[in-house]
Amino acid sequence: MRGLYIHVPFCRQKCFYCNFFSVQYNDILANKYIHALLKHAVKFKNRKVDSVYVGGGTPSVLSLRQLQKVLQSLYKIFDLSKVREFTFELNPESASREKLHFLREIGVNRLSIGLQSVEDVSLKFLGRMHDFKTFCYVYDMARRENFDNINIDLIYGLPNQTLKDWKRTIKKTLVFDSEHLSLYPLTIEENTRFYGSNIVTCDNVQRNMYDQVVEILASSGYSHYEISNWSKQNRESLHNMNCWRNFEYVGLGAGAAGYFKRKRYKNVEDVGKYIDLLRSGYGAEVENEYIDDRVYEMETIILGLRLLDEGLDIRCFKKPRYYNVLLECLEDKTLKIKDGRIKLAKECVFIFNHVASRFV
Numbered sequence: 001m002r003g004l005y006i007h008v009p010f011c012r013q014k015c016f017y018c019n020f021f022s023v024q025y026n027d028i029l030a031n032k033y034i035h036a037l038l039k040h041a042v043k044f045k046n047r048k049v050d051s052v053y054v055g056g057g058t059p060s061v062l063s064l065r066q067l068q069k070v071l072q073s074l075y076k077i078f079d080l081s082k083v084r085e086f087t088f089e090l091n092p093e094s095a096s097r098e099k100l101h102f103l104r105e106i107g108v109n110r111l112s113i114g115l116q117s118v119e120d121v122s123l124k125f126l127g128r129m130h131d132f133k134t135f136c137y138v139y140d141m142a143r144r145e146n147f148d149n150i151n152i153d154l155i156y157g158l159p160n161q162t163l164k165d166w167k168r169t170i171k172k173t174l175v176f177d178s179e180h181l182s183l184y185p186l187t188i189e190e191n192t193r194f195y196g197s198n199i200v201t202c203d204n205v206q207r208n209m210y211d212q213v214v215e216i217l218a219s220s221g222y223s224h225y226e227i228s229n230w231s232k233q234n235r236e237s238l239h240n241m242n243c244w245r246n247f248e249y250v251g252l253g254a255g256a257a258g259y260f261k262r263k264r265y266k267n268v269e270d271v272g273k274y275i276d277l278l279r280s281g282y283g284a285e286v287e288n289e290y291i292d293d294r295v296y297e298m299e300t301i302i303l304g305l306r307l308l309d310e311g312l313d314i315r316c317f318k319k320p321r322y323y324n325v326l327l328e329c330l331e332d333k334t335l336k337i338k339d340g341r342i343k344l345a346k347e348c349v350f351i352f353n354h355v356a357s358r359f360v
Ligand SMILES: C[S@@+](CC[C@H](N)C(=O)[O-])C[C@H]1O[C@@H](n2cnc3c(N)ncnc32)[C@H](O)[C@@H]1O
Pocket: 017, 018, 019, 020, 056, 057, 058, 059, 089, 090, 091, 113, 114, 115, 116, 153, 154, 155, 184, 185, 186, 187, 188, 189
């Protein structure tokens, strides 16, 4: 088992753009959830894990005691002696020195912090609970607690955001010299406050912003290793790399997805039902699909093409149906070949979905 993903489905408040599964944090509910989560984890007792990713939701919204309970138990349940990367998602408004100190001490060696914007007006517009000053304070605190592998999340292409605003945002973000950056174009998702409002985004503007950031980060020492992810040398997210390499991972918690023993599954997206299912001794999976060879090969290609530097071994395309599409893509230069590896042409990153759909 390579990866372990733990979902913490609680947030202080729902951001206006977000449709990731989470509910409002509540101390009592969170205690019950943790109990269920650990019961779930025991089903995989003693398994050796390479990478752990605690995401959400907002994992940092848990109290220090709750964090201690979850993480100390994970160390008892799994064999984490060989973990290379242990990521924890942190929101500025719910971080504290005590929490950071505990996380570092227990073995978390990578933080992913949601900054989203450096402008307080934009943070407010997005429904974020923090301001830029709080982020700066928390980032500095994390460095002081010896976190030397930090990712920053940003969202671009907000309505009324100009190319100039975006360049200023990148410049300000670069000052932090983080090891990793995840940059996402704002998408208006169903079941969010933005959906159905009159908020619109513009593909052309987002495309220009993307091109701009690709250029700036290339000359700032970051490698563009995945469509939305940039890192300093050897600071790629191992956990996410393994997902894109189509390796197995176990997803624990309400709403978490997993891929284990050729089965893709999703746990129930309901905190109450998740707790009840685990309490009654049942599993929490509500969707699962056996991945046969055909689907496995297709998924390996589609996921692997996201890895812009690594690409895929040409042997992944050995079946005639993939080989023919590959030849077409090489011909029209959407894909390229180098040293036996097939890679997405960097100019085609923004039309990735279209390229991927040719292999379906
Ligand atoms: C699931 S969120 C969890 C991270 C953490 N709770 C936070 O808020 O910082 C992961 C990231 O996805 C991005 N994201 C979520 N919804 C998005 C949307 N509709 N458009 C663009 N980016 C989005 C944000 O950058 C966010 O930090």
